[in-house]
Amino acid sequence: MITTLEYDVVIVGSGAGGGTIAARLSPLCESGARIALLEAGPHYTREHFNTRERDMIGLFIDRGAMPSNNYEIAVSAASCVGGSTAVYTGVTFRAPDGLIDGWARDFGLDELSGADIEARFPRLEGEIDAHFPGDEYENANNRLFREGCESLGWPVKQFRVNVARCERCGFCNLGCPYGAKRGTLEVQVPRAVERGVELIPNCRVHTIDDDGVNAVLGDAPEGTMASRHPTGPLRIEAKRIVIAAGTLNSSAILMRSRSRLGDLSPALGRYLTLHPALTSFGRMPEPVRGFDGFPKLHYTDRFSESHHYYIETAFYFPFVTAKSLPGFGSDIRRFMGSYDHLTCALTLVHDEPEHHNRMTIAGPEGRPEIDYRLSQRSRDAIVHAQQSTGRIFFEAGAEEYVSPVSNRFSMTSPADLEPVITVGDLQSGRVVVSSAHPMGGCRMGSDPDTSVTNAWGELHGHPAVVVGDASVFPTSTKVNPYLTVMALAERCAERIAAGL
Amino acid sequence: MGEPYRFLDAGGAATFRALAACVVPPQGEAPGAAHDACVALADRSLSERPERDQRLLRIFLRALEWLPLLRYGRRFSRLDLARRTAFLTLLERNRSVGKLRAGVFGLKTYALLGYYGSDLSFAEIGYPGPRLDAPYYQLRRKGEA
Ligand SMILES: Cc1cc2nc3c(=O)[nH]c(=O)nc-3n(C[C@H](O)[C@H](O)[C@H](O)COP(=O)(O)OP(=O)(O)OC[C@H]3O[C@@H](n4cnc5c(N)ncnc54)[C@H](O)[C@@H]3O)c2cc1C
Secondary structure: OOEEEEEEEEEEOOOHHHHHHHHHHHHHHHHOOOEEEEOOOOOOOHHHOOOOHHHHHHHEHHHOOEEEOOOOEEEOOEOOOOHHHHOOOOEEOOOOOOHHHHHHHHOOOOOOOHHHHHHHHHHHHHHOOEEOOOHHHOOHHHHHHHHHHHHHOOOOEEOEEEEOOOOOOOOHHHOOOOOOEOOOOOOHHHHHHHOOOEEEOOEEEEEEEOOEEEEEEOOOOOOOOOOOOOOEEEEEEEEEEEEOOOHHHHHHHHHHOHHHHOOOOOOOOEOOEOOOEEEEEEEOOOOOOOOOOOOOOEEEOOOHHHHOEEEEEOOOOHHHHHHOOOOOOHHHHHHHOOHHHEEEEEEEEOOOOOOOOEEEEEOOOOEEEEEOOOOHHHHHHHHHHHHHHHHHHHHOOOOEEEOOOOOOOOEOOHHHHHHHOOHHHOOOOOOOEEEOOOEOOOOEOOOOOOOOEOOOOEEOOEEEEEEOOHHHOOOOOOOOOHHHHHHHHHHHHHHHHHHO | OOOOOOOOOHHHHHHHHHHHHHHOOOEOOEOOOOOHHHHHHHHHHHHOOOHHHHHHHHHHHHHHHHOHHHHHOOOHHHOOHHHHHHHHHHHHHOOOOHHHHHHHHHHHHHHHHHHHOOHHHHHHHOOOOOOOOOHHHHHHHHHHO
């Protein structure tokens, strides 16, 4: 039996985009608007986050990461209420100067302006407590990175982070156990629910049409909130449908809906960008305890213009750390034996949108898949960044440096970096690059042949369907993207509210 | 005898255990990734991967078990540790078949999860483990009281 429900607005996905839209539309509930927020994942709250890596990988899509079809890259995103904001680090970047105006100019988005988006950033940051943290946030891993950069004469800059009353326990990426991280799980979704938006977790949308969505409501895991509706197939009718299922899923939902929506843009799913990322490690003579304290504070953009990457501080849990080490056996065991002496940083590449890089669907159920090839530019950037990170760590006093892109397990001097870290060592499958910033697939633009949505996220030819997440980005942001997702989502919500 | 495996069949378990011992070999008294608890943790996680990945990893496990016959005249799980490690390195570094490299990476990843995701390894690496003052644990302690 199919249960049928009716709302004015249905929002698919409760992450940075969907959660923001739900909160922005929620005041309309007071005047009788019926709004539903559908989330494929469960409603875990801070009380469920046990800070154990082996259990908390369950928060992520595919219990870890979704590999590309060629195994060159594996992409992480969360599947739970709050979406990836439940597991993000909270590094808060405003879109770089000129990015949004560049989108407006290059993609014919006359109604989008950099000034409008920039004006939103301070307010959004205020709502989620984004600020430059004090010196007490700088743990040894961050300090060593800063000192290494300073000693090399490379610029080292600080991030804003969105935390309040943070215990600095370092478990941000396993779900904040103290509720200090101000993602949509903690801020926008509760606000929306309080004002009357109906949150329906465990509800996976399969297809949509101009009048509603078709979904399946699953069981709630033990101890999590269940919805009041019976489990099983659901048909949800709505005047406006917001797709905010994240880059890994939004274009897949639209592709599965092709027969219902008719012709969709040939650009659907395409121009995927991922900010390819890779960690590398220095072993210091003294204990670093990088797992203690806030993990990410600094970055260097020294090679952003010339070689297309940032290096950011980072620190991960034992399994994720070990997974990034090359080779087998005693080397891994020995190096991991110094886990509390390790420094760690993350290469973050500014990849370009390319037509062949895309989300696609496969199998009878239309499961999302990733077709992505690292460009030569991105490969060169990764290699250069891994060498540069080695320079920073050696400068800071490292005795040994380990990069996954190398022809031997480790290096002990800066002179090793160039001969040992080479493009030839960046073989798909052996080195699996990671990504936590999927963007694109439903890119905005004025031309329906080369873009999927307009400047408001409305699907070309289907104004009742709005895409409100990172998939509308026409290019990558270069910087960590969540704040830009929120700013664009807020615009979508304003447009929807005006039209209701 | 612990719980039965969910992903690994008997043959697959022998191959996986043999691989896990190469990824994190035992060291003195300390166990490695082939320890029962680590294999059980890896098996549970493997069983939760999407169907497509499980299918590929099963095929790869079988291929890994039999491919060394061509080179060493023995199955993977019957080789000594040094030969197994050499064979894995060969597959990992081969220049022509990306799927073999990816298969090694996939299974290595789960062997590492089994060991470094488990409390067994924490003391050795100087990691304090989970935050036992987190609300998750406080609530459970209250529930028990
Ligand atoms: C580990 C990690 C760390 C990160 N750290 C940072 C950081 O420090 N700073 C930063 O700027 N960015 C960071 N990011 C990226 C940031 O979280 C994302 O860019 C942002 O959350 C994207 O927003 P979104 O709305 O597009 O997707 P998401 O936030 O991923 O939300 C999508 C939601 O849709 C749901 N969904 C998917 N399919 C369906 C369906 N069929 N039906 C119903 N619901 C569905 C998903 O379960 C999910 O909850 C990080 C990401 C990860 C994974």
